[in-house]
Amino acid sequence: MKVLISTDIEGIAGVFHPEQTRPGNVEYEQARRWMTHEANAAAQGAFEGGASEVWVNDSHGGFRNLLPEAFDSRVRLVLGKPRTLGMMAGLEASPDLVFMVGYHARAQSRGILAHTINSTAFARVKVDGEEAGEAALYGRLAEERGARVALLTGDDVFGAETLPLFEGARFVCVKSAHGYSSGVTQTPAAACEAIRRAAQEVVEGNAHERFGARHEASTRHCELRVQTSALADLFCQWPLLERIDAVTLAFDAPSAEHVVRTLNCLSAMSFMLR
Incomplete structure (x- = not known):
């Protein structure tokens, strides 16, 4: 194991x-x-x-x-x-x-x-309507x-x-x-x-459990509230993101992995404004 x-x-x-x-x-x-x-x-x-x-x-x-x-x-x-x-x-x-x-x-x-x-960038993350x-x-x-x-x-x-x-x-x-x-x-x-x-x-x-079956990836909807409107301005340079209001953005991703990778990219982008 x-x-x-x-x-x-x-x-x-x-x-x-x-x-x-x-x-x-x-x-x-x-x-x-x-x-x-x-x-x-x-x-x-x-x-x-x-x-x-x-x-x-x-x-x-x-x-x-x-x-x-x-x-x-x-x-x-x-x-x-x-x-x-x-x-x-x-x-x-x-x-x-x-x-x-x-x-x-x-x-x-x-x-x-x-x-x-990233506490300086993200105030709240929701995936498929649930806070995460x-x-x-x-x-x-x-x-x-x-x-x-x-x-x-x-x-x-x-x-x-x-x-x-x-x-x-x-x-x-x-x-x-x-x-x-x-x-x-x-x-x-x-x-x-x-x-x-x-x-x-x-x-x-778990010694006798069977492992290895993947969960099928499915489309995820992520809603992201950021800390400032300046961050929303920056993040929405990425065409993937839709702006909902001054500090709320949204995007769809084909899997949980792509949600995580997108959020990590946005986190890295946020350092441009520090």
């Missing part, structure tokens, strides 16, 4: 402030170690449960946060950008299960450091590629909005949100142990 672990930083135990997510300071260096340890705990649990192969995808910011020397030697790491599948790079290896470690709630929720892909965060977007992409989202970790708001989207998935709550940058957290050691144990049990519980 192959497992792909996609790892973000905002949902890691002990992380509450944007400073902890930005390279170039002591708090970030500490947070990236916690991120590394939680990802490695998930990997070790997967191996203990019987996984034959584990890939870990660094899915935060520039995708260069994880510390390779701290991982189980059997792990393969996916680092750096650009990459076609973004936070789900590694699906090319046809994993059976996907774990989302350290993920966060969607934009405009009450989760810790909540956002969707990063886990929903990338989880549908994983399903299209034949992988099952089986384990989620992060804060309680993230769990409440995401767990119902993936039948049979398990959630490990490592902290509770009191607001955008406050709450109550487990210690890093306690979070790692809970994640390791859950990962082991999830892999063991």
